[in-house]
């Protein structure tokens with residue numbers, strides 16, 4: 001009853017005050033609106049067939065295609081170096097113009113990563129960086145409808161590990177540049193392309209080394225574009241149509257090992273508690289005690305306000321008036337595992353090891369918990385909360401790896417990278433009316449570049465539905481041929497759009 005009264009009261013207030021509107025100054029957004037690509041992003045039938053083959057199954061220059069090369073990362077010390085080296089040779093063969101153009105320098109960094117420096121014709125413009133990664137997570141063939149490294153095309157889709165994460169970006173970036181160069185396009189704004197080889201296992205040998213190299217050269221970037229968000233379709237119940245989310249934030253991470261040591265013994269006369277029992281109780285407490293809901297801090301509130309009109313009544317009214325309804329929305333978002341990941345630091349129990357024999361009380365039990373830290377919290381704050389939840393001195397806590405969330409990048413009208421992406425999304429996907437800032441719940445190589453730019457944007461130009469999400473790191477990863485072509489078109493337009501707009505920048509760097 002009380003809730004109903006509150007709701008009616010609020011509704012009345014809303015009608016009186018009028019539904020919130022967002023004032024938008026013109027500035028950069030206006031200058032982008034008139035910007036048109038100088039070379040139309042239209043590809044001949046032959047070019048379309050070629051770009052598909054290079055990505056999937058190349059029958060022209062080699063027997064393999066990009067998806068067929070098993071560039072698997074297992075751990076930060078163990079990745080398929082043979083495949084990574086083969087991939088380097090492959091891109092050299094299939095993108096001859098990129099590799100032979102005088103104003104493009106190519107360097108191999110960290111053994112297998114690639115850095116391309118494209119010297120723009122106007123060095124007064126601040127450079128930007130396009131990121132992607134060559135490596136993929138393992139893909140045992142069980143459960144796949146086609147072999148994961150076959151690159152087979154079926155029903156309009158290219159199947160295989162890396163088709164969404166992230167050889168699509170690697171190949172689309174190089175393909176778009178190749179096609180622009182063939183059309184004699186000379187970029188005005190300098191830019192870099194960095195293709196990491198160990199993103200899936202930290203990026204410390206690829207992205208981090210490239211970033212260090214660029215920093216040593218005094219490079220400051222106008223913006224960085226990486227993977228990490230999409231045109232989201234069906235992730236939020238009741239949202240009427242897909243919307244593009246550009247991730248301006250990225251969660252932090254802690255891998256925490258919990259360990260319990262006891263004196264081993266015969267299982268016929270166990271002590272009251274075993275190492276396994278103590279550890280199991282501790283990790284269960286962690287799982288059963290969610291970390292605080294941080295709704296209201298970070299970009300999610302803005303995303304929901306921008307989406308408000310996409311919902312039907314009364315959700316549209318509720319989201320337009322979060323100042324009033326935030327306690328309700330805060331609780332609502334916890335109910336679904338993906339929206340829950342957006343409002344708090346998540347706790348995932350990922351490894352559990354103990355025991356050597358059926359009749360031996362094990363001396364050691366170990367578990368690993370993976371926390372993804374909300375943008376409004378830090379590693380130290382999370383560790384403090386975790387200690388209080390575990391609350392058992394017999395459980396040792398060892399931080400295996402940890403990093404804080406990334407700073408939130410600007411998404412205002414003067415934010416060049418954000419506005420260029422926004423403009424390009426509207427031009428390549430005219431049916432997508434909403435572009436909103438958001439948070440990447442996974443981690444990307446872009447975090448290694450935060451010293452070089454405050455404008456880091458994570459966006460992949462394709463539609464993602466919840467069922468597609470299960471293919472990323474999962475089974476039957478696939479991309480439609482049309483989505484891959486559109487990815488190429490998007491980069492083709494983005495590079496040209498980056499040349500069209502002029503904003504004053506504080507730092508000018510000569511490549």
Ligand SMILES: CCCCCCCC/C=C\CCCCCCCC(=O)N[C@@H](CCC(N)=O)C(=O)O
Nearest residue numbers: 199200201202228235303338438441442443444
């Ligand atoms: C209101 C907005 C609703 C938003 C719904 C969000 C839907 C999110 C969908 C997908 C997010 C996918 C994130 C992809 C990037 C993840 C890349 C990745 O797997 N990285 C690894 C890196 C590991 C490492 N060692 O660095 C990881 O995160 O584990």
Ligand SMILES: [Zn+2]
Nearest residue numbers: 133165166227
């Ligand atoms: Zn990835």
Ligand SMILES: [Zn+2]
Nearest residue numbers: 137165200473
């Ligand atoms: Zn991945």
